[in-house]
Amino acid sequence: MDRRLKEYRIDGARIVAERFEDEAVLVNVESGYYYSLSPSGAEILEMLNDGIPADQLVPALFGESENCERLRPQIDAFVDRLAAEGIIVVHQPENGNGRHSGSSRYAADAGYELPVLERFDDVRDLLLIDPIHQVDPEHGWPRRPASEN
Numbered sequence: 001m002d003r004r005l006k007e008y009r010i011d012g013a014r015i016v017a018e019r020f021e022d023e024a025v026l027v028n029v030e031s032g033y034y035y036s037l038s039p040s041g042a043e044i045l046e047m048l049n050d051g052i053p054a055d056q057l058v059p060a061l062f063g064e065s066e067n068c069e070r071l072r073p074q075i076d077a078f079v080d081r082l083a084a085e086g087i088i089v090v091h092q093p094e095n096g097n098g099r100h101s102g103s104s105r106y107a108a109d110a111g112y113e114l115p116v117l118e119r120f121d122d123v124r125d126l127l128l129i130d131p132i133h134q135v136d137p138e139h140g141w142p143r144r145p146a147s148e149n
Contacts, residue, residue, distance in 0.1 A: 008048045008079070008088040015087055019046070026087060034120050035087065041115035044078060048088060054079045062106050071112075078115040085119065 010017055016027045022039035024046075037045060044057060052060050057075050062068035082088045106112045 007051060007053045007091045007093050008083065009091040010045070010049050011086060011089045017045075028086060031086070032121065032123075033085070034123070035085070036118045036120070038113060038116035040113050041078065041117055044075065044115050045082065045088070048079070048082075051091075051093065061112065071114075074114050078117065081117055085117070 014028055014030045016029060018025050019042055022042065024035075024037040024042035026035040026037070028034070043061075047057060047060055048054065054076070057079070058068055058072050061075075062071070079088075
């Protein structure tokens with residue numbers, strides 16, 4: 001099956017996500033990476049998680065404007081990156097493929113900025129601490145045991 005026809009969901013077993021205003025912050029609890037998504041990236045992730053298949057993102061964002069089809073490669077690349085990072089996983093819908101039905105989010109591409117996903121690892125060691133098992137008896141947690149410092 002073509003990747004674009006698939007439906008995706010956030011991998012809730014590994015990803016913790018929170019949206020603040022227009023931005024989304026995600027944490028992969030297995031890898032320790034955290035991510036920041038631009039406003040359009042957060043919208044796309046939310047749309048995918050709401051059941052809009054990848055092939056319907058362009059019409060959902062911009063309507064049926066042929067001019068907006070030029071943005072499909074960038075949107076497809078963004079979805080590919082979300083999948084490669086393990087943020088989204090393929091979801092098999094119970095009632096067949098969902099389709100976008102409703103108004104588009106942007107009038108043509110006015111006000112739209114390409115989606116951006118930034119990955120950070122500067123607190124990775126802290127995020128990977130196991131707070132149940134890796135407890136320092138003297139200082140409590142979350143703190144790495146002295147043998148790991």
